[in-house]
Amino acid sequence: xxxxxxxxxxxxxxxxxxxxxxxxxxxxxxxxxxxxxxxxxxxxxxxxxxxxxxxxxxxxxxxxxxxxxxxxxxxxxxxxxxxxxxxxxxxxxxxxxxxxxxxxxxxxxxxxxxxxxxxxxxxxxxxxxxxxxxxxxxxxxxxxxxxxxxxxxxxxxxxxxxxxxxxxxxxxxxxxxxxxxxxxxxxxxxxxxxxxxxxxxxxxxxxxxxxxxxxxxxxxxxxxxxxxxxxxxxxxxxxxxxxxxxxxxxxxxxxxxxxxxxxxxxxxxxxxxxxxxxxxxxxxxxxxxxxxxxxxxxxxxxxxxxxxxxxxxxxxxxxxxxxxxxxxxxxxxxxxxxxxxxxxxxxxxxxxxxxxxxxxxxxxxxxxxxxxxxxxxxxxxxxxxxxxxxxxxxxxxxxxxxxxxxxxxxxxxxxxxxxxxxxxxxxxxxxxxxxxxxxxxxxxxxxxxxxxxxxxxxxxxxxxxxxxxxxxxxxxxxxxxxxxxxxxxxxxxxxxxxxxxxxxxxxxxxxxxxxxxxxxxxxxxxxxxxxxxxxxxxxxxxxxxxxxxxxxxxxxxxxxxxxxxxxxxxxxxxxxxxxxxxxxxxxxxxxxxxxxxxxxxxxxxxxxxxxxxxxxxxxxxxxxxxxxxxxxxxxxxxxxxxxxxxxxxxxxxxxxxxxxxxxxxxxxxxxxxxxxxxxxxxxxxxxxxxxxxxxxxxxxxxxxxxxxxxxxxxxxxxxxxxxxxxxxxxxxxxxxxxxxxxxxxxxxxxxxxxxxxxxxxxxxxxxxxxxxxxxxxxxxxxxxxxxxxxxxxxxxxxxxxxxxxxxxxxxxxxxxxxxxxxxxxxxxxxxxxxxxxxxxxxxxxxxxxxxxxxxxxxxxxxxxxxxxxxxxxxxxxxxxxxxxxx
Numbered sequence: 001x002x003x004x005x006x007x008x009x010x011x012x013x014x015x016x017x018x019x020x021x022x023x024x025x026x027x028x029x030x031x032x033x034x035x036x037x038x039x040x041x042x043x044x045x046x047x048x049x050x051x052x053x054x055x056x057x058x059x060x061x062x063x064x065x066x067x068x069x070x071x072x073x074x075x076x077x078x079x080x081x082x083x084x085x086x087x088x089x090x091x092x093x094x095x096x097x098x099x100x101x102x103x104x105x106x107x108x109x110x111x112x113x114x115x116x117x118x119x120x121x122x123x124x125x126x127x128x129x130x131x132x133x134x135x136x137x138x139x140x141x142x143x144x145x146x147x148x149x150x151x152x153x154x155x156x157x158x159x160x161x162x163x164x165x166x167x168x169x170x171x172x173x174x175x176x177x178x179x180x181x182x183x184x185x186x187x188x189x190x191x192x193x194x195x196x197x198x199x200x201x202x203x204x205x206x207x208x209x210x211x212x213x214x215x216x217x218x219x220x221x222x223x224x225x226x227x228x229x230x231x232x233x234x235x236x237x238x239x240x241x242x243x244x245x246x247x248x249x250x251x252x253x254x255x256x257x258x259x260x261x262x263x264x265x266x267x268x269x270x271x272x273x274x275x276x277x278x279x280x281x282x283x284x285x286x287x288x289x290x291x292x293x294x295x296x297x298x299x300x301x302x303x304x305x306x307x308x309x310x311x312x313x314x315x316x317x318x319x320x321x322x323x324x325x326x327x328x329x330x331x332x333x334x335x336x337x338x339x340x341x342x343x344x345x346x347x348x349x350x351x352x353x354x355x356x357x358x359x360x361x362x363x364x365x366x367x368x369x370x371x372x373x374x375x376x377x378x379x380x381x382x383x384x385x386x387x388x389x390x391x392x393x394x395x396x397x398x399x400x401x402x403x404x405x406x407x408x409x410x411x412x413x414x415x416x417x418x419x420x421x422x423x424x425x426x427x428x429x430x431x432x433x434x435x436x437x438x439x440x441x442x443x444x445x446x447x448x449x450x451x452x453x454x455x456x457x458x459x460x461x462x463x464x465x466x467x468x469x470x471x472x473x474x475x476x477x478x479x480x481x482x483x484x485x486x487x488x489x490x491x492x493x494x495x496x497x498x499x500x501x502x503x504x505x506x507x508x509x510x511x512x513x514x515x516x517x518x519x520x521x522x523x524x525x526x527x528x529x530x531x532x533x534x535x536x537x538x539x540x541x542x543x544x545x546x547x548x549x550x551x552x553x554x555x556x557x558x559x560x561x562x563x564x565x566x567x568x569x570x571x572x573x574x575x576x577x578x579x580x581x582x583x584x585x586x587x588x589x590x591x592x593x594x595x596x597x598x599x600x601x602x603x604x605x606x607x608x609x610x611x612x613x614x615x616x617x618x619x620x621x622x623x624x625x626x627x628x629x630x631x632x633x634x635x636x637x638x639x640x641x642x643x644x645x646x647x648x649x650x651x652x653x654x655x656x657x658x659x660x661x662x663x664x665x666x667x668x669x670x671x672x673x674x675x676x677x678x679x680x681x682x683x684x685x686x687x688x689x690x691x692x693x694x695x696x697x698x699x700x701x702x703x704x705x706x707x708x709x710x711x712x713x714x715x716x717x718x719x720x721x722x723x724x725x726x727x728x729x730x731x732x733x734x735x736x737x738x739x740x741x742x743x744x745x746x747x748x749x750x751x752x753x754x755x756x757x758x759x760x761x762x763x764x765x766x767x768x769x770x771x772x773x774x775x776x777x778x779x780x781x782x783x784x785x786x787x788x789x790x791x792x793x794x795x796x797x798x799x800x801x802x803x804x805x806x807x808x809x810x811x812x813x814x815x816x817x818x819x820x821x822x823x824x825x826x827x828x829x830x831x832x833x834x835x836x837x838x839x840x841x842x843x844x845x846x847x848x849x850x851x852x853x854x855x856x857x858x859x860x861x862x863x864x865x866x867x868x869x870x871x872x873x874x875x876x877x878x879x880x881x882x883x884x885x886x
Contacts, residue, residue: 006154013147015403018396020131020144021151025392027128028200032373032386034121035334045103045112050083055106058312059293061089064109066285075099077292078311079106081329085309086112129207142208148201151395155190159699173612173701181616184701186398189391196374196388203372220361283318291315294344295322302349303340320345328356332363333370426458433477437466437484437496437532438743442557443520445739447483453566453577467495467877471503478512479548481569482540485520486532487852495743496532498877504539511544516572517551518565529553548572556688586628586735588614589703591728597706601791602817606708606760607725608695608795611734618698621771622744622764622847622884625692625705628735629723630663639667643674653678664735690720693849693884694738695763697770703736706763706794744847744884746771752779752844754836756859758814758825759786761850762794764884768847773807780807781839783832785814785825785855810835826858833866840867846875848883856885 039046056064058077065072073092080087086103093100103112123132131137159169169191173184206213217224283291292312299310306329313323324340331337332355341351355363363376370376374385432454436447444465451461464473466484474480487493492500517540519533530553537551549568554561570577593610631639636659640647647659654661658677665684674680696704709725710718717726728734746768747753753772755765762784772780782799786792792815793799802808812832816822829836846863848856863881864872875881 007158010151010154010158011399011403013150014396014399017144017147018392018399020140021148022393022396023131024128024141024144025389027124028204028373029386029389031121031124031128032375032382032389034124038115038117038121041117042113042115045115046086047084048086048105048107048112051107053107055079055083055087056109057293057296059289059296061087061104061109062292062314063289065089066289074314076311076313078309080309081307088311138208142205145201145204145208148197152190152194152197152201155187156194159187159191182398182401183699186395186402189394193388193391196385199374200372200385200389203368206368217365220365222361222365283315287318288314291320291322291344294347295324295342298344298347299324299340299342299349303352305338307338321350331355333367333375335367335370336363425455425460429459430478431460431462433473433480434461434463435466435469435473435480435482436463437482437493437499437536442739443483443485443493444742446518446520446562447481450481450483450565450569453569454573454575457573457575457577459573459575465495466499469499469503471506471508474503474508474510474513478514480513480515481518482515482533482536483518483520484533484536486528486530492532492535493743494876494881494883498873500532501873504536508543510540511546513540513545514548515540515545516548516569518554518562519551520554520557523555529555586626586737587617589734589736590614591724591730591732591734592702594725594730597794598786598792602787603759603792604709604711605725606706606792606794609705609707609724610702611705611736612702617703617738619694619703619738620740621694621697621746621767622741622882623694623767624739624741624884625694625703626737626739627690627692627720627724628664629687629690629719630727630735631665631667631687632722632727633659635667636662645674645677649677651677651681654681687719691739691886692720693761693764693767695766697767697774699774700770703738704763704766706760706766708760741884744849744882747845747879750775750777750779752781752809752839752842754781754783754839754844754846755849756783756825756829756846757849758784758855759850761848761855761885764849765847766795766798769802769808773802778807779809779842779844781810781812781844782808783812783814783825783828785816785823785828787815787817789813789815789818824858825855826862829859829862830866836866840871840875843880845880845882848881848885850885852885856883 056079058079061077061079062074065074072089075090075092078088078090085106087106089102089104090099091102101115103115104110105112126132129138129141131140133140170188172188173181202216206216214224292314295312303326305326307326308329308331310324310326313325315322320343322342322344324342325337326340327337336355338355339351339353340349342348343350355366358366364371367376374382432451434447434451434454436443438444447463451463454461462477466482484496485493491497517533517537519530519537521528521530521533523529530551533551533553537547541547549572552561552565552568554565566577569575589611590613591609592612593608595608597606597608637647639662640658645658647657649658650656651658651661658681661677661681662684664687665681666687667684669684671680671683692705692707694703695706696702705724707721707724709721712718716722724734744764753768755768757765765782765784769780769782780802784794784799786794793813799808799811803811812825812828814823814825814828816824848859850856860872867875872881
């Protein structure tokens with residue numbers, strides 16, 4: 001439930017706050033390289049022609065502007081070490097606490113062209129932080145940044161632990177299509193940018209909320225600096241100098257200057273010194289010039305370090321101190337400034353604070369902007385941080401696409417359910433009741449197909465599963481169609497057992513009733529072929545019901561038999577009915593992995609198969625993969641040689657060679673003529689399909705099957721197992737489609753589940769438990785059996801990982817050949833009888849997957865022994881006892 005809640009919040013916030021975050025991401029990416037871009041487009045402002053004379057000192061620059069532009073109020077002066085880098089004079093600008101930078105020629109003090117693009121980046125910064133709407137926008141961007149942290153954490157939580165290798169976590173799959181491609185792009189890209197988004201959001205919030213900023217200082221163990229708004233204008237310009245000043249270089253600045261007495265005299269000549277009052281600490285221009293000159297000479301002589309830029313803040317008080325900041329030749333980032341205080345009266349450095357000497361936590365808290373934009377961690381990290389910010393619209397767009405596809409699918413499902421209600425009904429027509437007895441969903445599919453045909457013919461139709469059929473229904477309706485599967489070794493489907501036991505055990509008067517039965521089965525079990533359908537037919541006739549026509553048998557969803565059903569119905573009803581059939585179109589899947597699961601086992605080899613679709617594929621835990629097997633090239637060649645046919649002979653109707661046309665044909669069928677290849681191909685029916693429980697869920701990006709090799713009486717590999725485990729090769733195409741299996745679907749709540757199975761039955765149980773774990777439900781109990789633990793513990797690492805992470809609460813294993821007395825899963829179930837009762841009392845749902853002969857029947861008998869027949873019947877009726885057995 002927690003995971004489901006997180007998912008709902010994740011997509012809802014994504015389609016709402018995603019647009020703002022996209023805007024913030026793009027603007028943040030642009031602003032993160034503002035310095036580099038400004039220097040690139042303003043070379044005439046940042047660089048000058050190097051001259052053979054020395055650069056003007058800060059005192060000389062101050063003297064120049066005091067004489068030629070006395071109205072300017074100077075905050076600080078920055079001189080760069082590089083001979084081609086301009087100097088910076090920061091002046092007071094109303095409304096801007098950082099002041100305004102004047103780029104000047106360091107040799108002549110001539111003002112350089114104004115920096116172009118500053119207003120653009122100011123707008124980008126404003127858009128990024130406040131959406132240009134002031135405090136309201138600041139609150140919106142702050143809230144969206146908090147949501148970004150939720151996105152990152154919830155996205156990781158929702159994805160965990162779907163896959164178990166770094167390659168699967170971090171690899172894009174461009175071969176995917178449709179929704180699977182969009183989800184893969186969304187999830188994998190989200191994993192890549194996770195760390196960047198956490199860092200960006202955590203630091204960005206320091207500008208939005210003071211409580212967050214204070215919390216950051218507390219978390220990092222750094223004392224928060226005292227706010228001094230009065231001195232802010234004097235302190236901040238030095239930061240702006242580093243942002244928009246000269247780039248660091250390998251050159252150094254030395255203190256070998258002359259002519260300063262002349263400068264001082266010129267200031268005095270221009271403007272005689274004004275005596276200061278006792279109440280004022282302000283310095284006269286001559287005193288400021290002297291302070292700058294002595295600081296420049298003394299600090300350069302004493303500091304003993306090279307630097308790329310050095311900034312002197314103009315002194316505001318007559319305390320003999322000047323604040324100095326300088327940047328190392330190769331700084332860690334653009335705001336890695338060293339700070340010092342120089343006492344020009346005593347001619348010594350009173351305080352030196354080197355950035356490199358700070359602890360990591362102090363560096364982080366004093367460099368929030370570089371951490372935010374990524375330059376704190378180096379240029380490579382900054383580049384990827386910029387790409388991560390630029391990718392925010394990707395998540396907004398893909399999130400919307402996934403939402404719209406999910407919404408469209410729900411709408412299509414609703415339309416399909418309501419389709420019958422939209423048909424016009426002939427008021428004089430006698431209503432039909434169609435009831436189906438299904439184990440794996442085929443009967444249900446045919447029931448709804450038949451209902452659709454009748455409804456389009458303006459007939460009133462009611463469709464019911466046989467377990468919900470009542471005596472009242474049999475008395476009310478005059479025409480009833482039964483579509484019934486035979487399961488296992490001749491039994492009724494699980495959900496039909498209550499009808500068989502409670503209704504068919506009675507003698508009724510059904511003389512008013514006309515019926516027809518469509519019986520589904522498999523000739524692989526000739527002794528019990530369509531047994532339940534025939535049993536149902538006999539019972540109806542014994543109770544005076546009248547058959548519309550004889551029971552129609554369907555072998556493995558044979559299309560001709562189903563078409564006969566449609567024709568018979570059309571004849572007796574005198575209605576024009578559309579064809580109702582089972583979909584036999586197969587999709588193209590690629591076999592990407594085949595691994596032997598049980599080397600050296602006493603049993604037949606069992607394989608883990610992984611397939612990937614060439615299309616958008618969806619299924620649920622518990623669904624079935626239907627595979628169209630094929631013939632090996634050797635078998636096809638034997639057939640061609642037997643009938644003296646050239647392998648390259650062309651089949652006109654299929655526009656392919658006869659060798660390719662025969663790949664899925666039953667070559668053991670009787671044929672009348674081989675003179676015409678088109679006729680030959682049409683005579684041969686397709687090979688029977690094979691069904692396998694799916695062992696994975698869609699979010700694992702592969703469709704996994706567990707297939708054990710079977711041998712026929714002649715010693716040849718079985719049709720399906722031979723095709724999948726031997727005849728096909730990796731990267732070959734597999735013809736496969738997915739059939740929904742609602743009777744084995746996972747419950748959608750957090751009730752406990754008990755998964756019982758043996759051998760390759762682990763497949764269906766794996767998909768169920770994978771889905772449960774994805775939902776965050778931990779009340780899971782696995783009872784699994786095989787031959788030897790050393791060789792037959794299928795998916796051991798996965799199961800043990802679930803145990804270690806407490807996602808699998810109980811696990812009981814029965815390896816029959818590891819001791820003298822054979823132990824099977826029903827023995828483990830009997831050993832845990834009290835625990836079983838406890839779980840059932842808590843609402844547990846039982847899932848059984850594996851062989852019906854032996855395991856499933858023994859488990860069923862043991863459940864009846866422990867719980868009682870009535871309880872087991874009620875569990876089956878309530879959907880709390882579900883089986884996928886074969």
